[in-house]
Amino acid sequence: MTFEGENFGALESASGELVFSTGMMGYPENLTDPSYKGQILILTYPLVGNYGIPDKKLWESDKIMVSGLIVSDYIDTPYHFQSKKTLGRWLIEENIPGLIIKDTRLLTQIIREKGTILGKISNGEDIDPPAGPLRSEASEAGFYDPNKENLVEQVSTKIINKLITNNRARNILLIDCGAKKNIQRALIKKGVNVITVPWNFDTTSAQLNEKISGVIVSNGPGNPKYVKETIENIQKLFRLNMPILGICLGHQLLSLAAGGDTKKLKYGHRSQNQPCIMERSKRCFITTQNHGFEVSKIPSGFKAWFTNANDGSNEGIVHKNKSLMSVQFHPEATPGPEDTEWIFDFFLEKI
């Protein structure tokens, strides 16, 4: 199946997993979310580019993470006091193609019905840049499948980064599997210090001067089962009785480390309106999500914490008596609702 469209980004080809997000706000946050590594993102909200691109410090990572972007109506005339450049300009700078195809809804419906599929944005050869039509086509050959490799090591930090704002405050270790920056920002706001380490950092062997009070395993891209080292390191942390909070991929990694299992969802959850019911309560929270895998088996010793009200998938687990917990959604929001920011407080209270 092919869709013809117009390119408003870099004149590059791209290949990856085609996913759609139904969030209506926050394209700069979406595009810089490392969890999108290896994916071509379709935004179902048709108008994209409205308020331009803000300064780097407001992004979720230092660069665009998606392999390609597909929208229905690109807006090249943004207006906002924070806007530094247009979305198209940004894509070109970062060498990412951006495709306008009118019927993003049809593409979404195909993914919904068939499950996540691989896709490719390819340049038409006979047309002059920059306004020529591009083609995204899906034949069997030559497609890149991001689910077959460890994407985490591609997006994780290579260095240890210590953000000590207060010497007397507790230190939280953030295992960066592709962490969105707002996790760090949210924690700093709570008055703790954040030490960000690479995905394969082993706390038990490596040297850190600071005493660690708790560990957060971040979000990140791809299949959790490829992230073996992190899983092993989490198991080591279990033995130290270290309090852990897993977020998104971190939730899946924690589950796997504790003996649970994960599987791929048909087409994932990528939106800002996922309702999650808190078990043993009457409460339901609107959450922001970006994941393709789910925890399919809750590990022993844990109980379900949150469950998706739409499809019944697991959205969080909590240990029956230890300070181990994880959520599939993003308490740090950005983009999306901030209603579960209290998860951080809850975790910090437990450590």
Add this chain to the structure above:
Amino acid sequence: MKIKKVLVLGSGALKIGEAGEFDYSGSQAIKALKEEGIKTVLVNPNIATIQTSENLADKIYFLPINSFFVEKVIKKEKPDGIFLSFGGQTALNCGLDLYRKGVLKKYKVEILGSPISAIELSEDRKKFAKHLKKINVSTPPSLAARNIKEAINHAEKLGYPVMVRSGFALGGQGSGIANNQTELKEILEKAFSFAKQVLIEKYLHHHKEVEYEVVRDSFDNAVAVCNMENMDPLGIHTGESIVIAPSQTLTNHEYHKLRSISIKIARSIGIIGECNVQFALNPNPKDGELEYYVIELNARLSRSSALASKATGYPLAYVAAKLALGKNLTELKNKITDATQFCFEPALDYVTVKIPRWDIEKFKNAEEKIGSSMKSVGEVMGIGRTFEEAYQKAIRMLDLDFEGAVNDEIFKKSSIKDVELFLINPTPKRIFAISEGLYRNMKIEKIYKLTGIDPWFLYRIKNIIDHEILLRMKLRKDKNSLDKQAVLKLKQLGISDKRIGALVGKRGLEIREIRNNLGIKPFVHQIDTLAGEFPAKTNYLYMTYNSSHNDLTSSGNDSVIVLGSGPYRIGSSVEFDWTSVTAINTLKKHSKKSIVINCNPETVSTDYDISDRLYFEELTFERIADIYEYENPFGIIVSVGGQTPNNRARALEKKGFKILGTSPRNIDRAEDRSKFSSLLDSFSISQPDWNKFTQISDALNFSKKVGFPVLVRPSFVLSGSNMRIIYSREELASFLKKILSISRDYPITISRFITDAKEIEIDAVAEKGIIKTFAISEHIENAGVHSGDASIIFPPQKIYIETLKQLRKIAEILAKELSITGPFNIQCLAKDNDVSVIEINLRASRTFPFISKVTGVNFIEEAVDAFFGKSGEEKNIDIMKFNFVAAKVAQFSFARLTGADPVLDVEMTSTGEVACFGDQTEEAFLKAEISVGGRIPKKGIFISLGGDENKIKFLETIKRLKMLKIPIFATEKTSIFLNRNGIKSKKLFKIHEEKNPNVLEYFQKGLIDLAINITDNNLKKDINDDYFIRRTAVDHNIPLFTNVKKAELFIKAITEVNLNELPVKSWDEYGARDVNRGVGD
């Protein structure tokens, strides 16, 4: 306690600021209650609504919504719960009153939904601001004032300009922006006649206005269902603004911070159900941090929530009702997807644009400027996948013959300075001033500076204009530039066939053909609340060119299209939604699926559970044809949505579509004045003499021959020059001179005006020319008052039997001659048994819901049966059998329209209606008048009667006023006349005389609570002092009567009827439905 019976308060008549949206919310609330097996009692005198139809509420009371009457209903019905938040400000105010008077406590009625504390807090601006401060939420710097002096002091403290807001008022009434003390005083005088307290607020220049609809259940689950952004900056009431959902110019940070704050507020005041929160957002904050202010919270369903429901597909009122009963959001299944639940926030994959519909030019002297208080009478919502598509759809939906963002006529002769003035001063024309400015190369930044409209929107509009210009340029080079790529692009920007035609010198139909040949057609999309994430079973649809697939297949031959009414406006409102919905319901009986086309977010016909398919679309020929061609239905109904659908009949038939009911050829014979006139002549049915004129001298001669007064109707193209009665040759001559454009193209119609004639309505249904049901109702006012403004009585009380017989005969002849199948209405005059016909409409009329509900015979059901040839025997309505009287009266919204002359005239000016039942006319009429704001005077009555004839006519009635034992005031001549005839009255000077005691002073001091101003139209005056009296009365919220007959009946009613002793009877207790039961069935 288990709730078994709930009292639902409606919102009464449609008025500016409180319109059809509350029929939608009330209807959904009643359905939500019924599903739970709870009995419902509804108080709402608005007889044209769907909520007051059979099969919804268990008991319906057509009574005024005030604590006096509602207490009586409570006493009788003993409900254990009450819903206050589904009937707008009217219901909320009534509920607060009932609570404060201890009525709810006395009868143990529980307030369901948001607690009274939340309502009180949100309604008291001072307390609300204090509360927000406590929870660290910013509000605009403001100070509350209880009198003018205090307010002026505050304004000086805050610095001008300031915004005045009044508490407990609907639709921003009594609010305004003041640039100086004089302006402030003017606003305050009006504001304090409606409210005890006002808020003087720092005016936030050119801030964005953003709104959130929040839903919260009793378990503290809360979601923000929808956010909306006003295209117009702060300072223009949200009801007057172009509104976009979702917001377009907000970043994630701004969107979600404001979202969080709106939920925080809802939580802090304990909302259960629904509320909306309005924000001002600084587009250029000094320190780059989010700078916002909370402007307002409505602790009830509102106009915005109706819009949000239609914009997202999330039925807010239904959900709010369930939550008020203590349900958890997660328990409620999403009826749109049928797969998920209601604890979520809809994701849209389209954009919606709401544009208000104004009819300001219909009001003599009314100010065109729009601002912080509402003047619009309706609204439309365009849906598209580009802003341009949605925006231009909405402009066409207004049904004002605008083809889109650009209008070549309005500013054709204007200088650039004039265009700038229209950019600076907001009016309904501003959107066209924008496109005009852009066409003339005005810079975006400049338009932004003048209008405060965010450049984002201006760039979108510019995109439309750029493409228009591009097309013109290409066309100059190459005549055949309408290739597929070019046409598709134009259609994706929402440009109509007609507009493309205008740009390239072709007709719309030719473009349609070119387009079809190129294979360019719009696609059908579902609104599924989840942007395609889940498969949805929804029937809610729109069309877009920004697609390449249809979400569903066509319905085919077992479906019927019903054209809805479009935007509410003067002359067409909720009554045509009732007729549409009733027709839709009746189609089921004939095993047809219903397909509705309508574009008005305030309606019930656009609700998710009404039709089999709902196209939220334009009622333009182009779009109706698109849908017809796609759906390929059995046929189309054009006669139940008022005049708009009726106007499309001819073109649709020409296209080969099947019109159900009377043939368009015969519709034309009835609507074309000349054809209809000769038809009447051929059957010797009389009509007032009339003719068309293109020469002034001929017009004058004709008028002289038939005698003054005459009714003068300029051609419709001359907007702003309304139909009017002219009383003398001089007046006619000067009027004709003013209408210089009188020419062969724009003839003027003059008819003889029969004075002191009764006006009569015939509502009927026929099948193949044979009458199947038939009812006559009479106007209280003599001919000369538009039938939409007139008070109407059924069964008729003062019509001769002989007249009745003649009326029946006329209806039979016309039905047969026009081979009518379906609904029709004839307006007649009767004087001394001489009947003449004014006009016939071969469609359902405004009076259909009234007549149907009062007679117990559903005229629309009969009409739909007739379409299918199954109406059977005639349903005979025997007016002798009715032992009650029903009175329908009009609701006026003059107070809203600064400057408008509040006088009853031949042009319709009312915005809504109510009807009440009674044992006699006086009772029914009094209850109806109270329902539209009438009061029994307690302080003083002011009378001004122009001319001797009026004085003498009125004398007997005035004598009755002595029974009220309150002072009577009058203008000089009236006072002399009254005193001479033994009625003690105090003389007041007229306003322009500027002497005391003055009318103005007495109005301002609140010493008068009934004003009667009857003018003698034969007198020509230099100073229109009557106008000033009327206007001042309305500005001070004093009930006003300007028509002799109506005033007489009102005085008779207030002196004869004792409200305390009135029986409280529900609709069914009057037995309307039983009168004709068994007849003809």
